[in-house]
Amino acid sequence: MTIKRILIVSGTHGNEINPIWAVKQLNREENSLSHGVEYEYIIGNPVAYEKGCRYIDVDLNRSFKEIENYDQHSNNFYETNRANFLVDEFGIDGSKPCQIAIDLHTTTANMGTSIVLYGRRFKDFCLAALLQNKFGLPIYLHEKDNAQTGFLVEAWPCGLVIEIGAVAQNFYDSNIINRFLIILRSLREEIDKLKKNLIELPKELVVHVHQGSIDYPRDEKGNIDGLIHPQRINQDWKLIKRGDPLFLDSQGLIHEYGGDELVWPVFIGEVAYKEKKIAMSYTKKEVIFSNNQWVYEFESL
Numbered sequence: 221m222t223i224k225r226i227l228i229v230s231g232t233h234g235n236e237i238n239p240i241w242a243v244k245q246l247n248r249e250e251n252s253l254s255h256g257v258e259y260e261y262i263i264g265n266p267v268a269y270e271k272g273c274r275y276i277d278v279d280l281n282r283s284f285k286e287i288e289n290y291d292q293h294s295n296n297f298y299e300t301n302r303a304n305f306l307v308d309e310f311g312i313d314g315s316k317p318c319q320i321a322i323d324l325h326t327t328t329a330n331m332g333t334s335i336v337l338y339g340r341r342f343k344d345f346c347l348a349a350l351l352q353n354k355f356g357l358p359i360y361l362h363e364k365d366n367a368q369t370g371f372l373v374e375a376w377p378c379g380l381v382i383e384i385g386a387v388a389q390n391f392y393d394s395n396i397i398n399r400f401l402i403i404l405r406s407l408r409e410e411i412d413k414l415k416k417n418l419i420e421l422p423k424e425l426v427v428h429v430h431q432g433s434i435d436y437p438r439d440e441k442g443n444i445d446g447l448i449h450p451q452r453i454n455q456d457w458k459l460i461k462r463g464d465p466l467f468l469d470s471q472g473l474i475h476e477y478g479g480d481e482l483v484w485p486v487f488i489g490e491v492a493y494k495e496k497k498i499a500m501s502y503t504k505k506e507v508i509f510s511n512n513q514w515v516y517e518f519e520s521l
């Protein structure tokens with residue numbers, strides 16, 4: 221295995237401050253060099269972090285697009301320039317090339333500790349399978365959503381998001397910080413084992429595949445007119461079927477799930493997604509049998 225450098229990004233969203241604290245703590249107690257692998261820790265969006273907001277101009281975690289996909293004004297955006305800087309510095313052809321990027325996020329939704337993957341890259345499957353095997357973490361596989369592109373980890377050959385909640389934005393929670401520390405230390409252990417060929421993949425990877433997102437009920441002016449229904453709030457990763465309640469509007473009317481498919485909702489009521497008109501996203505469960513090719517591709521990084 222030729223992995224030399226791993227990028228750990230916290231504060232990609234400036235108001236998700238717990239991973240920033242976790243990394244600060246980790247940095248103090250552990251050497252950045254481990255079994256020949258060097259760890260680079262960086263704050264994704266330092267200006268937004270200083271100001272306590274998610275971003276300055278646009279969402280940094282949607283700004284890692286191919287240049288031909290930029291709109292004409294985006295060159296003036298702080299986050300577009302920041303994304304270019306991160307790739308120029310730490311991208312695979314950058315001045316300090318990193319083979320893997322781990323992007324740390326928090327959510328206000330009751331998701332627990334989860335992994336987010338973008339697309340079906342075998343190298344990502346390998347890393348995710350090891351973490352899932354160790355902790356039983358749910359995996360949200362995001363794919364085929366043209367409205368949501370340009371994610372940070374997609375700009376690296378291998379990478380995943382660690383997403384932990386529920387925690388409010390700009391609020392330090394020591395339990396959340398501890399969970400980040402546990403995951404980050406384990407990640408280092410697993411990568412060390414991979415280096416020494418001591419890894420055995422679990423038989424399968426269970427993923428929740430993104431199907432689409434739904435908005436809140438809205439009034440004629442376009443304002444949100446609905447609460448997450450009391451039976452749905454905090455019920456992330458729990459199966460719903462036709463007729464199950466989703467929202468309660470100001471008239472007291474219940475808005476139900478009307479689809480035929482069984483789905484598992486995630487990011488229920490995530491505060492940051494209101495501006496994206498997302499009240500929750502639907503996923504479907506899928507079991508993927510693991511394949512030694514995952515390890516070969518990981519080793520060839």
Ligand SMILES: [Zn+2]
Pocket residue numbers: 232233236325326
């Ligand atoms: Zn985030």
